Amino acid sequence: MKKMTTIATSLLIASGTAIGVAASDQDRNVVYEKAIAAEATVQEVNTQVQAANTTGEKQSRLSEEEVATIAKEVLDGTVDDIKLEWEDGRLVYEVELKFTGEHYDFDIDAHTGEIINIDGNLLKTPIAEEVDITIQQAQQMALDHLATGKIKGIELEKNNGRYIYELEVKIAGEDGDVSVDATNGEILYVEDDLREVLAKVAEKGNGEKQPKEQVKEQITTQQAIEIALNHVGGGTVDDIDLEKENGRFIYEIEIEQENNKDVDVVIDAHTGEILSK
Numbered sequence: 528m529k530k531m532t533t534i535a536t537s538l539l540i541a542s543g544t545a546i547g548v549a550a551s552d553q554d555r556n557v558v559y560e561k562a563i564a565a566e567a568t569v570q571e572v573n574t575q576v577q578a579a580n581t582t583g584e585k586q587s588r589l590s591e592e593e594v595a596t597i598a599k600e601v602l603d604g605t606v607d608d609i610k611l612e613w614e615d616g617r618l619v620y621e622v623e624l625k626f627t628g629e630h631y632d633f634d635i636d637a638h639t640g641e642i643i644n645i646d647g648n649l650l651k652t653p654i655a656e657e658v659d660i661t662i663q664q665a666q667q668m669a670l671d672h673l674a675t676g677k678i679k680g681i682e683l684e685k686n687n688g689r690y691i692y693e694l695e696v697k698i699a700g701e702d703g704d705v706s707v708d709a710t711n712g713e714i715l716y717v718e719d720d721l722r723e724v725l726a727k728v729a730e731k732g733n734g735e736k737q738p739k740e741q742v743k744e745q746i747t748t749q750q751a752i753e754i755a756l757n758h759v760g761g762g763t764v765d766d767i768d769l770e771k772e773n774g775r776f777i778y779e780i781e782i783e784q785e786n787n788k789d790v791d792v793v794i795d796a797h798t799g800e801i802l803s804k
Contacts, residue, residue, distance in 0.1 A: 588637040594620040597640050598633045602626040602652055611637060619643065626652060645685035655683055658690050658709040663745040663769075665692040665707045667796075670771040672714045673698065673705070673725065677770045683709060691715065698724045745796050751778040754799050755792040759784065769796060777802060 589597075595606045604626030612621055614634065622633040631647035649655060650662070660668075666678050669692075679702065680695040690709035695702060703721035707714055746754075752764055755778075762784040770777055776796035783789055793802040 588618065589620070589635075589640055591620070593640070594622060594635050594637075597635055597642065598622045598624050601633075601642065601645070601654070602631060604631070641688065642685060643688055647684070649683040649685070649690070650681070654690070658683070660692070660707065660709045660712050662692070663747060663796075664712065665709065666694065666769050667745060667776060668707055668712045668714065669694050669696060669705045670769070670776065673717070673721070675725075675728070675771060676721075677768050679768070696721060699728055745776065746778075746794075746799050748778070750799065751780060751794050751796070754794055754801070755780040755782060758792060758801050759790050761785075762790065765789070 591609045594609060598606060602624055604624045606622060606624050607630075608621075608623040610621045612619055618637040620633075620635045620637050622635060624631050624633060629647060629651055631645055631649075631652075633642060634644040635642055655662070662681060666681065670676055670678070673696065676696045676698040678694055679697050682693045684691055684693060692707040692709050694705045694707065696705050698721055701720055701724045703718035703724075704716070705714065705718070705721070706716035748767060748769075752767065756762060756764070759782055762782040764780060765783050766779075766781040768779045770779060778794045778796050780792045780794065781789060782792060791803075794800065795802055
């Protein structure tokens with residue numbers, strides 16, 4: 528907990544409190560007044576430091592070895608670093624882990640061992656195969672909820688104890704984030720910028736939201752790519768997007784062929800039907 532003591536000291540220094548430097552009582556008063564703004568924070572940190580250093584607290588919290596084991600049970604990688612920190616009023620271990628060349632940051636409750644957060648794109652890990660909602664389902668649920676838009680990117684993370692898909696969606700030239708629960712498909716968050724664009728589109732009469740559809744089975748991105756390449760006779764896929772147009776989900780696939788000619792193939796995301804070339 529030496530670090531926490533340093534934090535408390537740094538807070539005082541950052542507030543202009545050079546203890547022992549003041550040359551007069553007046554200077555000391557000025558220094559003290561400058562510390563008032565940070566006093567509540569400093570007291571809170573000091574209280575946490577003292578609590579974390581009590582014998583009973585030390586005995587009740589998990590060891591670094593136990594926490595490393597918990598993280599590696601999720602991703603069997605290499606633990607690079609472990610730190611003990613206070614976050615949102617509770618003591619957590621921050622574990623930095625490397626798995627198949629990628630870095631992931633775990634926040635683990637120091638007492639219960641609960642994994643609170645995992646920062647890093649978990650789509651590149653076995654966890655992506657374990658969550659209940661697939662990538663395709665999450666994309667479709669987001670577009671169903673918005674009734675329009677194009678998926679530009681998607682990541683899987685763990686936030687506040689649950690796995691969440693974070694999608695980047697583009698609507699009428701505006702990019703924004705949408706969060707989908709990877710367990711039950713609930714829409715957890717839509718960025719304000721997207722809400723504003725949807726409101727403007729609706730005002731123009733082009734964005735009236737349709738009743739939610741029953742989620743249908745959708746072909747995968749890889750299946751769509753194979754269909755497109757077979758259709759045009761081969762090439763290199765430069766880009767692929769999932770969109771919703773006129774109530775239908777489609778893949779737009781851009782392919783570069785040997786003659787340096789770019790070909791766009793549009794495929795029905797449910798049937799695999801070629802809609803245009």
